[in-house]
Amino acid sequence: MNVNAPLNTDDLMTWLNYWGRVHVTGIDLGLERVLPVAEKLNILRPEAKIITVAGTNGKGSTTTAVAEILHQAGYRVALYQSPHIYRFNERIKVSGQQATDDELIAAFVRVDQARRACNLSLSFFEATTLAAFLVFQQQNCDVWVLEIGLGGRLDVVNIIDPDLAVITNIGLDHVDWLGDTIEKIAAEKAGIIRPNIPVIFAGQQTLPQAVSEQAQNANAALYVLNRDYFYHIEDKHWLFASPGVTLKLPYGTLAVDNLSTAVAAVTLSGLAVSDTAIETGITKAHIAGRFEVRKKDHKTIIFDAGHNGHGVLFLLKQLKQYLHANPQYTEIITVFSMLADKDIDQVVEYLKPEIAAWYIAPMTVPRAASIQQMTDALIDEPYQQLNTVQDAFQAALAACQNHQLILVCGSFHTLEAVWECID
Template sequence: MTWLNYWGRVHVTGIDLGLERVLPVAEKLQVLTPKAKIITVAGTNGKGSTTTTISSILNQAGYRVGLYQSPHIYHFNERVKISGEESTDSELIEAFVKVDQARRECGLSLSFFEATTLAAFLIFAQRECDVWVLEVGLGGRLDVVNIIDPDLAVITNIGLDHIDWLGDTIEKIAFEKAGIIRTNIPVVFAGQQALPKAIIQKAEKENAILHVLNRDYFYQENSDHWVFSSSGVTLTLPKGNLAIENISTAVAAVALSGLNVSDTAIKVGVEQAKIAGRFEVRKIKNKMVVFDAGHNPHGVEFLLNQLHKFQQCNTQYTDVVTVFSMLADKDIETVTILLKPVVSLWKIAALDAPRAAKLENIYNAIKDEDVQQFKTIADAFQSALNNAQDHQIILVCGSFHTLEAVWEYIESCP
């Protein structure tokens, strides 16, 4: 925790897009040209599930996979995994020391995300990972993950999020996401919308080959399985624990990776892939609780689709109580509008986090609904847990920070 606090204070801002400062430090650490196969995943939503599934499949295929994701839900070590296992505290501390020494020698400051990403790269290099699966933190073109040239790029979808940094239109955001495309590499685009011009233009400029959902690869969901198909392969696969849309993107990426992966490895990898906070269903004190980190309209639409499917299969749950909060720079009004038809009771509190939305702003966005206000998210969740009826689902959502606060409460309880 001391090192994480340190990286939070070293640089003047938490988010500082651009590669000028980080590149000299990366060069000194010798992480810019890894011997591994590099798969980079950008997009507005679905990155976590996609990278998790790619990693799970490749682990089953016998590769040593370094998986980098952000943000974490419960503790920082989740961000850096090797062969499915979280990095240890000692391993991270050793990497942080080296990153700090390198940035001091360069006379540069690094943001929290830049420093911790370089530490992950250093660990993957030292552990001689065969494949690095890298989730872009913000955008693509100017994100620190993009200092590494990928052999395969994946763009999960494009939505309006982080507009202060990435732009206020789909095309502007697509331009940033397209920044991960490199010359002559395969590129998977999994967006449900029309292929943005910015991605087409970048792919043409780099002579990269686009593989587009519902044009070059397809998925068909059935009651107890689903089918993936492309020009090269047709597979019948188990449903797994994650959204089929994201699993299919991962399978498409693996099929294009050039790695030796059997059908069995794909099936087992899909079945075993799990990620915290992505429609994570748990029983807590005999109450049904769903955790979902969706924090923008597209993510919440995805959440509601998953919730609908869950209730169709579990008809005893007819009512939803939500423990809810968001960050101030998110589209609170649209998110709450989407949730209102489903939620019967809101339990809200302000987050204890930078950029937290004020409680009154959350309350005003919900309006006229059945709303209870609490001092903390922990208090809101405790109330939900104590009072939920057998027919009610407790839905914890709105932000990664909301989930983190509830997890900390659960951990502290006997």
């Protein structure tokens, strides 16, 4: 395809393929190219409340819960997330409804016209993010809930100034782009902070100095988990508490860690939100691939997209709670595959004590880990090697006994391959 030729098509997949070829790399952090195009599109100063969420893990669940609570409160809510599971449209939602192909194509036409007028190329993520913002502007949304894709400071989502910034947690991930220490990564995440706005830090770890300093320099009020707000898990409900607010809340399908962050965000947003809206939003909020429990042939399968050490520790915490509530399960077998640029050794090390048998296979994506990389990490572990992730799942399903459940994990791509087998 000649990327400099005008593109006239009403096919969404053709547009997505086009954006994948316009720029030399898929990931190119920095705002220098995208800002002139955004100015041309007049989308930098939306007439809406903006909530931006960064972090290593938990962004998807947190943004989902914030959006659902605000939707239940009666607001017209834009939600931007990545990656998607089944189709690209999942990334861009208004009040729970995915953007249509026609809406996306119309937005892509405008983005392409603007970037050509500026004589600039855009990466896939840059172009599609600008298109999302155009859809939200066209839909006259009251609130935009925006998930940062990678880092914070140089992520294209950060061209929009937030009214509230949320950092879910900080772990070692994407070290090639963000830095190889927690403090370096924290400095990138803290790049979403703006002057005189509330900032939430929801990590379980000690508050990184980079976040504290950035908030102080910006005169931004910083609210820290277990210092300025708290949550407590009980048998039939959980409690949220902050100065002036105490709530007894129901459990939902999402982890309480992320639900508590969402509640903190909506209570600090300045928006009118009732207790009922919070309760209903919590029970209705769900997201594919975050400790998602499903059934196949009367067997229980848990899907979790945790793909780094921090994410797997969080998964194990939820798994412990699930097993406590479902004592009939005494063993876990796993369908497992990862991307080559992730810390496979650490993920496997965390999972080893809980896994009775491993069913592994390479994924069919460019960054997939090889069988050799996975078997090197699984020394002395009982594993069965299959040709495809689907084959691995079918083998695990056939072997699964009544006292066992199946955990599918390692990557969103692993989950996607197995979903095809049960949908």
